[in-house]
Amino acid sequence: MEASSAIRADSGKLLLSAKGISKTLADRHVLQNIDLEIQEGQIISLIGPNGAGKTTLVRVLLGLLTTDLGSIYHRPKLRIGYMPQQLMIESTLPITVRRFLQLATPSFHDRIDATLQQLEISQLAEQQLISVSGGELQRVLLARALLRNPHLLILDEPAQGVDIAGQAKLYALIGKIRNQNGCGVLMISHDLHLVMSSTDEVVCLNHHVCCHGKPDQVSTDPAFLELFGAQVSTNLAVYTHNHNHEHDITGEVKISES
């Protein structure tokens, strides 16, 4: 992808780069020779089939797993906001959403209410974390990542458990956060449709990087077609998101102002 390299060279500052990452877990070559760069203000989506190594790659980039080969560069003093795929809370641990968010370090306690409001989950603040539903929990986790005022957001399937309309909104919100804070975003996703419209670059992973580039380039790339099938690609071309009302977090239909 010549074009995207050219764009890289003159755009923004490098936040994180990985070169030649390989990782073997339980005798399986999960990651093979992976290169990746994330710049300030750039949204990169990591897509690929189940078991392609997406989460492993993210864990390596975060330093939660060591890499067998290759090297990872973090910009000095890089602050990462990480949103894990899931959160299992011990039933023996009483903790409210607010207290959970206060654990984010460095935490800006006075910003908690503003962040909750931004994510439209203010009503959850004093609720016990264990009683929060899946879709709401995703937003709570996103709030915790945002509270760190991160230079780089790393999101592992942020839209998991969120309904379709909610997903479109969530991706729009992530785009808005990027525009406001100028942070870089790396997110794992399954839902190709929605990702395509809200990302600067797509990296298609199946143990190695099959193809990468702008969404429209990737969706016609032979490697992409092979991995996801031509049907998906055609669907992407004709896909339009078509709904005429919104739901708020409680599921109530919201009356649109316009």
Next chain:
Amino acid sequence: MITITELITTDFFLFALVAGLSLALIAGPLGSLIVWRRMSYFGDTLAHSALLGIAVGLITNSNPQMAIIISCLLVGILLVYLDKNPKISTDTVLGILAHSTLAIGVVILALTESVRVNLEAYLFGALLTINIIDLIWVIAIMLIVISTLYYFWNDFLSVTVHAELAKTEGINVERTHLFLVLLIALTIAVSMKIVGVLLITSLLIIPPAAARKFAQSPEKMAILASLIGSTAVVLGLFLAFYVNTPVGPTIVVVATILFLVLSVFTRAQKE
């Protein structure tokens, strides 16, 4: 019969009361962390292996309290190391270590005939035999434990809630875990005389379990657990004295009754 006023002004009773309350105080936050992190078996293993420490201390003729503390800390470090190795099943290793160290300790104690050892005192505690030196040990260690817990509370809590999130947020997860294990080891080492190796874990775990349903935040659960533990110590101590039962087991029995009463109470409230 001795009146309560006479009783609490006697040295041995006062020492016992202060030592027991010190343990109950830190059992709140420390026990809560053990419950949240599902480490009770871990604590049991540490406690049982403390008996080996006593045996080794007797053989080498060293200060018994120091021998117990050092052996507990060493076993703690060993357990953390074993826990890290993904090829070893932690549950099995804990099961083997917990009982083999206890058995080896008992055997060694039986073999060292030159010293007459009251095994029961180590297994079930001998709170009323605590002297001023023991008490100073207990208070010193408790101060170390409580101040470390207070200072690192946010880290302990963050690692407990989600270790990977904590790590990406810059908390040293491995060090925090090691600290917690060492705090448990220290606590167990000095509370042996209070409730004995077989009962220590229960005193760390029952009060937080009893407090759970009444608490809306981790801190409230920890404080409430300290209060419940203290109540068990005070009631258990008086009960043991007047009914003439062994103190350690009596305290644990009272704690269990408190747990049951509070459980029934919350259930009744819900209905």
